Amino acid sequence: MSQQPHVLIIGAGAIGSFYGAILKRAGCTVSAVVRSEYDAIRDGGFQFESPLGDISWRPDHLYRDGDQADSKPDYVILATKVLPNSDRAALIRPWLGENTGIVLIQNGLDIERELADAFPDNPIISCLAFIAVSRVAPGQIKHNAYGRLVMGRFPEGIDEHCSRLRDLFVEGGIDIKLTEQVVGERWLKCVWNTPFNPLSVLANGADTYTILDTPGGEQLIRDLMAEVMAVAEADGHPLPAHLPDSNIAGTRKMPAYKNSMALDYLNDRPIELDAILGNVVAIAHRLNVPVPRLETVLVTLRMRQGGAAG
Numbered sequence: 001m002s003q004q005p006h007v008l009i010i011g012a013g014a015i016g017s018f019y020g021a022i023l024k025r026a027g028c029t030v031s032a033v034v035r036s037e038y039d040a041i042r043d044g045g046f047q048f049e050s051p052l053g054d055i056s057w058r059p060d061h062l063y064r065d066g067d068q069a070d071s072k073p074d075y076v077i078l079a080t081k082v083l084p085n086s087d088r089a090a091l092i093r094p095w096l097g098e099n100t101g102i103v104l105i106q107n108g109l110d111i112e113r114e115l116a117d118a119f120p121d122n123p124i125i126s127c128l129a130f131i132a133v134s135r136v137a138p139g140q141i142k143h144n145a146y147g148r149l150v151m152g153r154f155p156e157g158i159d160e161h162c163s164r165l166r167d168l169f170v171e172g173g174i175d176i177k178l179t180e181q182v183v184g185e186r187w188l189k190c191v192w193n194t195p196f197n198p199l200s201v202l203a204n205g206a207d208t209y210t211i212l213d214t215p216g217g218e219q220l221i222r223d224l225m226a227e228v229m230a231v232a233e234a235d236g237h238p239l240p241a242h243l244p245d246s247n248i249a250g251t252r253k254m255p256a257y258k259n260s261m262a263l264d265y266l267n268d269r270p271i272e273l274d275a276i277l278g279n280v281v282a283i284a285h286r287l288n289v290p291v292p293r294l295e296t297v298l299v300t301l302r303m304r305q306g307g308a309a310g
């Protein structure tokens, strides 16, 4: 691999453009595939408001889609939303060389398998983002806080692709945790996302304080967390019993916050219902773990979507 890797971001929205900015600061060549915001980004690049300072940047190469693929980057970072109608393998395929690392910075559970099956010879680096960042206008991004990534090779382990990428992110100013057990880390994060994200949509785009402070709200969150933890344990990833307490205490310490699914709902965009909730319920069914509350939330949201997500 060359001194300064070439990184391609596919789906450079809030997350993709943020981590692209970090890799640009680390001296990488960073290119981007963008869809609806192509013209704005071609004209003005990615403009940031961020506590990190001015991290605005312009992609070295800008593409509309894989038909324009003219290189095989060292890493392809996929940062689209995980939606049922999006063929993620098709988005990546045109850009893959023999040794290209596939990096997923996306929420959800069991979201890697489809890509591991499609590209068995390429390393898959699975990442969890702990950050609050959102698009406010075409090409304009507001980074509110945080930025830490947890990453590891899927299905397990840490290899040289992970370590190299970790070094680059650290050089760019981001805190990274490398993990041997990235699936366990996905479960850990889902204990927060699986209750909070869908509930915020049922509650009409509610923020974290509204959810926790509505009478019965915190208890509902705790009950949903307990169901997620029971599925995680049955799937071979037991989680610490104090997790609901520490998650809730941590959430109360942050300012009132609207998660990414609440923002999608409020902006009339599709929500990642299957990746964040549906896949957890599917695993529960496979392993015979009762999850009545998670099922209720899932089915109600599917009704709301007119059955489209079913």
Ligand SMILES: NC(=O)C1=CN([C@@H]2O[C@H](COP(=O)(O)OP(=O)(O)OC[C@H]3O[C@@H](n4cnc5c(N)ncnc54)[C@H](OP(=O)(O)O)[C@@H]3O)[C@@H](O)[C@H]2O)C=CC1
Pocket (backbone or CB within 6 Å): 010, 011, 012, 013, 014, 015, 016, 033, 034, 035, 036, 037, 079, 080, 081, 082, 086, 091, 105, 106, 107, 108, 129, 130, 131, 132, 133, 134, 135, 260, 272
């Ligand atoms: N934002 C946050 O704070 C956090 C987000 N996450 C997760 O990160 C992932 C990305 O989220 P986020 O960045 O917020 O989402 P955004 O909606 O901001 O960005 C997604 C990007 O993907 C693009 N895209 C979708 N399909 C295609 C396609 N076929 N070709 C090219 N581009 C495409 C979208 O373009 P278009 O505008 O055309 O739709 C958009 O630019 C999600 O899984 C989310 O759950 C995790 C932690 C925090």
Ligand SMILES: CC(C)(CO)C(=O)C(=O)O
Pocket (backbone or CB within 6 Å): 107, 129, 130, 131, 132, 133, 192, 193, 197, 258, 259, 260, 261
């Ligand atoms: C954990 C959190 C809230 C970080 O932004 C997230 O993953 C989301 O917004 O979906």
